[in-house]
Amino acid sequence: MAIGETLAALSSSKTLILKPSPSPTTSSSSTRSLRHWIPCFSRHHPSLATSSSAAAAAAAEARRSMVEAFDPTIPLAEALTPPSMWYIDSSFLALEFDRVFFRGWRAVGYTEQVAKPHDFFAGRLGNVEFVICRDANGNLRAFHNVCRHHASLLTFGSGQKSCFECPYHGWTYGLDGVLLKATRISGIKNFNKNNFGLKSINVGTWGPFVLVNLDQKILNQQDITEDIVGKEWLGSASNLLSTNGIDTSLKHVSRREYTIECNWKVFCDNYLDGGYHVPYAHKGLASGLELNSYETLMFEKVSVQRCESASVEQDSFDRLGSKAIYAFVYPNFMINRYGPWMDTNLAIPLGPTKCQVIFDYFLDPSLADDKAFIERSLEDSERVQIEDIALCEGVQRGLESPAYDSGRYAPSVEMAMHHFHSLLHASLVDT
């Protein structure tokens, strides 16, 4: 059995049998990893302990060998790109959720979505369903969007609410997570409403962005300052970004969502090739950029590509200088700042070969009422996205072909892509 098949079999048996029993006192059971559930399973099924521990060892070995198939110590000019398995295998994606997405600060939205008391939006990252809201006192909150009665999702989409009423049996929670009403529970014993509030998630902001941290124990909300989030999320790049127009002065004008038949990293790789594909794949865009001026700066968890722009609008927004900035924030968030615009791209894995990319467009407020200008700009952007989607889906099919395992980097332009792969390797490797 191939590595992928072994792990796929394990993953499916986990889904059917091995869900950890719920505990009112455990706040992060939804983020448990393979390594947590195998010992738990073995304890409850001693007759299977030997075979399950052998399977666990085989799975760990398979994971290790997939991760180590990429060697970040090889210099860029000689390096091979990660093997196809990184882009295809479901157990590799499970490892990425565990080690990458469920650790550290991860962008999930923008502050305008929760600007006023009672604003909320819901989302999903892997198997984590979350809801972010601003409570009646103006405090930003985040919870697992899961009813404590029988696990129904509580709410969907975005908007305003004064409380979360479960659509299934009507249990009702405050925007501070407290269980306000448990319907028709007369006769229930050993039940304390105070122990059945929504489970909290760490939430913070940096500039115009909302982030969650699914890894750390629940922190005191007062301790999650913008400064701390910025340092942990962006490291030494935070200053460069905030002084180059990535701030709260812009107004959100549009959101577009794309479902793409490719691994989430294929989209990121396409973003990180230093403009390499632009003259071939975006002929319209190439005429508006000085591709010779492309430069790439690398920080701890961020890479920034900069390029001179020939766009007309740029001239009237010279506080940014003439350069467009394309910042990639590890692992899956991209911030593009050019002229009066900022757009962000959030790549969310939906499966090993499928992702969703959410584009949010922000504009200088002086142009926010110019509908014709906005429409024209969004159409131009849409054309580029459609070209990129075709590229990404083509790459995914190539990655699944037996003809390909790994490739090479163009050293003068693809350094940010290598940086991304090296960061992933560091997150995934067993320590």
Ligand code: FES
């Ligand atoms: S699942 Fe929410 S009230 Fe029953």
Ligand SMILES: [Fe+2]
């Ligand atoms: Fe592109």
